[in-house]
Amino acid sequence: MTLPTLNFLAILPLLILVAATLLVLLADLVVRNKRVLTFLGLLAVAASLAAVLLVRPAAPTFQGMTLADELGLFASVAILVATGLALLLALERTSDFTRRPGAYVALLLLATAGMIVMAKASDFITIFLGLEILSLSLYILVGFAQRDARSNEAALKYFLLGAFASGFFLYGMALIYAATGSTNLAEISKGIASHSASLPFAPLLPIGVGLLLVGYGFKLALVPFHMWTPDVYQGAPTSVTAFMSVATKTAAFASLIRVLAAVWSGDRPWLLALAGLAVVTMTLGNLAALRQTSLKRMLAYSSIAHAGYVLTGLAAGNDRGFEGALYYLIAYTFMNLGAFATIQAVQRRDQNDVTTEQITGLSTQRPGLALLMTVFMFALTGMPPLVGFFGKLYVFSGAVQGGMTWLAIVGVINSAIAAYYYLRVTVLMYMGGATAAAGDIPRTGWAVWTTLVITAVATLALGLWQQPWMESIREAVTLLALR
C-alpha cells in the first residue's frame, strides 16, 4: 500500500496556528507574565498571515479536501486580521473576566484554525470538521467568564443551539451524499450536471440542500434561526463577541458560497428562497434593534441585519452580487469589530455591557472614543465614503442586475430604518448631558487604542482605496465558475 504524498505547504497557515496553540498552552505553565502569551498569539497570527500571502500552492490539495484558491485566501486574510485585532483587544482586559489568559489565547487561535479550515474546505468532511473546531472553541470562549452567570447562560444557549444546528448541517450533507454519491464539492457539482438524476436517491437532493441551508442559517444567525444571537453576543465577554461576530460570518459565508456554487443550478425558486430569507433577516433584525437599550444587544440584532445584506448579494445569483457579498464581509469585519472594541473601551471593569444611558454625553468625557464610535456607527449605517456604503452599494446593485429590484428596494428601506438606531447612539453621545461619572470608564490602554485606530482607518481607507483588492475579489468569484 502506498501512502499519498501530502503537500503540507498547502496547510502551512493552519500548522502554524495549531502549533502556536499548543505552544501557548505549554508556555502558560512556565511564563509568569501572561501578556507574553498574547504576544505569542499575535506573532503566530502574523506568521500565519505571511504564510497565507506568500505560499501559494496549486489547488486542489490534500486529495481535494481543501482548496487553495482566491476565495480561501481572501477569507483567511479577513479571519486572521480579525483574530489579531481581537487578541490586541483582549490584551489589557482579559483579567476582567478570567484568571487564565493563556487558555483564552489558545482557544482563540484554535477557533481561527477551524475557521480557516472551513473557509478553504472543498469536501463535506473538512467543512464539517472546520465548523466543529471553530464551534467547540467558541462555545468555551463564550462561557469564559466562569463566575458570570450571564456568560454561562450564553455558553449553554450557544452550545445547545449550535449542536442542534450541527445535526441539521450533517443530515443535509448525508442526504446530498445519498443523492450524488460523493462528499466532494467538485464531484457533487459534476454529478448534478451529468448523471445524478439516474441515481436512486436523487430526489433527496433538494431536501439535503434545504437542511444544509438551515444549518448555515443557524451559524450565520439568519432569521428564523437567529434566536440565540442576542443572548450569546450580550453574555459573552466583549472581546469574544467582537471576534465571533465578524470572523464566524466570514468563514461560514465563504463556505456557503462554495457549497452554493457546487449545487448551483441557477434555479429561480432557490434564489427566491434565499431572497426571502434575506428580506426577513434584514427586516426583523433592524426592527428588533430599534428598541434595545443594551449596546451589545443592539449590535447583535444589527449583525443579524447585516447577515441579511450579505445574503442579498448571494440571492442575486450573479458575479456582481457575490463580489458585493465578499466586499461586505471585509467591510463588516472592520466596522463591527471597531464598534465592539469601542464598547469594550467604555464598559466598566466589573461589567460586560454598555447601556445607551452610559454613553449619553460620552463626547464630553472621552471625545476620542466618541469620535471613533461615530465613525463606526456611520459606517454601519452606510454613509459614503466609508466601507459600509460601498458594501451596500455592491450587494444592492447585484440584486438589481439579477432582476430583483424589489429586493434592493427592501434593502434600502432597511438601511433607513437602521440609520435611526445607529445615529441615535451618536446623538446621545454628543447631545445628551453627561450622566455617568467620568471615573467609571477605565483608562484606555495602548492596545485597545491600536485596535480602534486600525479599524477606524481601515473603515475609511478601504472605502476610498479599493482597486487592487477588488480585483482579487473578482478573481475569487470568477474562479468559482457559477453555472
Next chain:
Amino acid sequence: MVPTSYFLILSALLFTIGTLGVLVRRNVLIIFMSVEMMLNAVNLSFAALARHFLDLNGQIFMLMVMVVAAAEVAVGLAIVMAVIRNKDTTNIEDVNLLKG
C-alpha cells in the same frame, strides 16, 4: 440483503425523534442526549450509504462525526457544570437572565 432505503427511513425516523426531543424537553441533559441521537441517526445514514455506493468516504465521515460528538460531550458537560455551579438547575427555563 436489506435495501439501503430501509436504513435511510429508519435514520430519518431517529432524526425526527431527536429533533422533537430537543424541541419538547426542558432538561438540559435530555436535550443534549436528543442532539446526540440526531448525530447518530445521521451516522446510520452515512454507514448505509457507504455500503450502497461501496465508497469509503461515508464511513470516514461517520468516524469523524463520532470523534466530534465525543469532543462535543466534553465541552457540553463542562458548560452544564459551570451553569450548575452558579445556579443549581438543569432546567432550561430557569436559565433566563438574558432576554429582550
